[in-house]
Amino acid sequence: MRRPLILVTGATGNQGGAVVDALLDDPDRWRVRALTRDPSSTPAKALAARGAEVVAGDMADEEALKRAMKGAHGVFGVQNSRTAGLKGEVRQGVTLIEAARTSGVEHVVYASVGGAERVRGIPHFDTKWEIEQHLRATGLPATVLRPTTFMEVFTMRGSSLGLGMMAAALGPRRPLQMIAVRDIGVFAGLAFADPDTYTGQALELAGDQLTVPQIAATLKATGRPGRYARVPRLLLRAMGKEARMLFWFAESGYDADIPALRERHPGLLTLKSWLTRTLHDHGRRPPQPPRHGGKGQSVA
Template sequence: MGIRQERRSPHHKGEVVQGTTLADAAVRAGVRHLVYTSVGGVERVRGIPHFDTKWEIEQHVRRVGLPYTFLRPTTFTDVFTAKGAVLRLGMMGAVLGRDKPLQMVAVRDIGVFARMAFADPGRYLGKEIELAGDELTVPEIAELLGMRRYPKVPKAVLRLFGKESRMLFWFGESGYRADVEALRALHPGLLTLKEWLALSR
């Protein structure tokens, strides 16, 4: 299930070209294990541009018969300390409300799982693993960040972002489904947001 060429932005089209070209080169080189970082929920939702491109790359890797492990991270913890974090939290609050949690993962833990996959291909070859180290509501995230308040962004404003807003609405409709408990059994050092913030400050 691909994305029609005319509907891709140059960035998304370029990502697909890079990913499929790399996969083809890996096949020619006889690579025995590709670990590809995709995105959580990529198999469950269409219409989010940067999800669709990663799904197309995953499908191509399967078609060419390249042995793989797909790591599918959820929201990066880094977004909560990056520029615009307050507004981003308000946008998430618009679709998640006060009670629906958001799953997240530290980038360093994605690297840990990549290392584990290469070290133990017998366990990880042919697997798709959704990655998260924590799941918190927007008020819980705000408290950890020391935000007494964050803007209430109307859903009508989010819709002005077009296709890029689809991801936010998906968070509220369905969202990520990583099994955090099972992941922590594999990697006991998997970071929560609180732990990641302590290490980052």
């Protein structure tokens, strides 16, 4: 029996790359087709060398997507408002869903954002909710993954400013939920492998929840800079919609059921275990080039 084929969009980006990793880790179960704008890029060539079928495509081009979906059992969809713009993100998401609907795809896994169904006025949350609603209206068998803050943002350049902004909004005691991008890929793999359980579900994803001081202490304990200066709240308010997400973190924020998620995925990473794993991996191989095209969020 031929292994099912999964088309992964954004395959050289953060979330798409994590899904490709998870599926390629189970080569006896899946065939992977990786959609990218530039198959000649170094990351795309690396995916091909690992066994993925790499194809060119633009998520705003429905005909190109239909060609990429030929023979596909499932599709993983993720869009990035930072590269496509807010309207472009919605256009890409709707185009991908319509291509899946007319191509006979049996399972769509869509990467949204934690809290998309609960809060309005955060631009890149609103776009993902609009895409979710369109997906639901088509009646396609689907699973929605709603990640919380990426752990990766705490090791990016400029992370001290991000921590300072979070400190201003959250204060010292309000925790923030977070997820390792790697685990988003794992949950996508679980959804494709067990459609009877995951079809129709929307899962908010987190592996840890920590206060800003706890995040800083964890960074320091694993050899990373953990210093930050609290940004004045007046400056946050002056940012308008751009700061709405930070204030929402303090008002209600993410609400993932971490113990229940760990029952489904016992290897779910905490911030400390992710940092330790990342340090170990970097010690075993040369640093990898950064992936682009992940979720359009600065701190989530």
